Amino acid sequence: MRHTLEETLHNTGIMVIDGAMSTALEALGCNLADSLWSAKILAEAPEKIKQVHSDYFKAGADCGITASYQATIPGFMAKGATREEAEGFIRRAVELFKEARSEWWEEEGRESGRTYPLCLGAVGPYGAYLADGSEYRGHYGITRDELEAFHRPRVEILWGAGADLILFETCPSLEEAKVEAGIAEDMGIPYWISFSCQDGGHTCEGTPIEECMKEFEQRDKYPNLQMVGINCTHPQYITELIRRMKSITSLPVAVYPNSGEIYDPVTKTWHGDFVSGRYEQWALEWMEAGASAVGGCCRTVAKHIEEVSHAREKFLNR
Template identity: 65%
Template sequence: MRVTLEETLAKTNIMVIDGSMSTALEALGCDLNDSLWTAKILAEQPDLVRQVHLNYFRAGADCGITASYQATIPGLTARGYSLKEAEDCIARSVELFLEARKSWWAQEGRDSGRAMPLCLGAVGPYGAYLADGSEYRGNYGVSDDVLRDFHRRRMEILWEAGSDLLLLETQPSLHEALIEAEIAEELGADYWISFSCRDGSHINEGDRISDCAAALAQNHPHLRMIGVNCTPPQFVEHLIGELKGSTSLPIAVYPNSGEEYDPATKTWHGSRDGVTFGDYAHRWMRAGAKAVGGCCRTVDSHIREVTKAREIYLKLGR
């Protein structure tokens, strides 16, 4: 039996999303300077992925994102994995989440009054597979057939393995997102779409996010949520407003910490703007976000801040 987004929102009012898988793994001593990124740890040290999920549940996360963002069939087979090994690795990302959820629920979740955490099967864009920062640009120059072939089998595996929703995340391109949405609809899978954005109005490929929301508003009955991630936090409040003007779907936001990514060195740099992540989270809730968490450079301490911000927001009603 799958957990539904509607059940979770009814229980939580505002849902806390988990934080970065990559930064949390690095904090556990993992070296992710590899084209497979977190998929390398998924394949070689799965216990660490399970531990990250547990840490986020304990920090207050009501949903979690599987470690499948960079786990693609062409990416894994190019590194010597057989087709079956690649498919098993993708399925394992869901299995690890479900194992962690079962353990946490038995130990503390059931008696805490918390919601059963949603399992979000992460589907990264084609640009993530390229491992060159293309998820921050889009405009890949490949055909629709290439995109369909790239996404379909992974989405099937994640859904069949037991994801509660498919999370089509860090999408720089409306065109690619529409292709993925078509696949999800064909699978009969509930899903949400999260775009990566260049500023307070535009996704990374250049479309206005309000136009993206409008394009998805019709003929997508399994689309349950829409939002933004892997985006500087200072843009998020305005992006929420842009989305609210074009969709009645609940809005989810989980931006980066505020640092900038250098795809050449695969490192993050730059200073944050002095606003705490918890203060930002409170602003986003006031702006209308129904789910809030963190992406790159966030860890369980950031999610604790989000959990506290929700507590304050719900107590004050503003």
């Protein structure tokens, strides 16, 4: 039985999204210096992915993002896997989430009165597969047919493995988002789309966020779209982005930005201040601006999700 975003939002008031998979895995000793990034841990140490999911549930997450952001068939095959093995690794991302969810639910979730966590099947952009920072630029220079051929198999695997909803995340490009939405609509499955943005008004490719919202506000064209959002973006831009999105869309808006550090795609390193304590204040501000779901992306960890959970408690008690 699949669970729905609608029931999760109803049960929680504000849905708490989990945090970064990569940062948490690195804290557990994983070396992610690889073109597969966190996806390589699906093959090397899957039990650590389960631990990350469990830690986020304990921190207050009402949903979780599978470790499939950079898990692609061509990516795994380039590392020597067969197509069958590559498909198995992607499927494993959902299975690990479900195992962690079931164990946490039986151990403490049910008795604590929490909602049953939603499984979000993560589909990263084509730029993530390139492993060169293209998800912060877009402009891939490939055709819509090539994008569809790249994305469709992973969507089919994640859905077939039992994800509750497909999450197309870190989209720098409206055109790529439209291709992804077309796949989900063709399959008749629920999904949400989350953009990466360069500032408080534009996607990383430069499209005004209002233009993106106008496209997806066509409910007859995108009837299975459940939510729109922003992720992998600096926290300082989020409040303005929420306001711009809410001025156009009737869909619930989700935000899960980075910690505040800046990523250098050349050196593949992060620089700047690691946000601590401030994240709760930001999360409260985003809820007040109209966000229906809040969490964290790159460089956020369980303590940030705890702060989001505390912010929700404050918000709902007002």
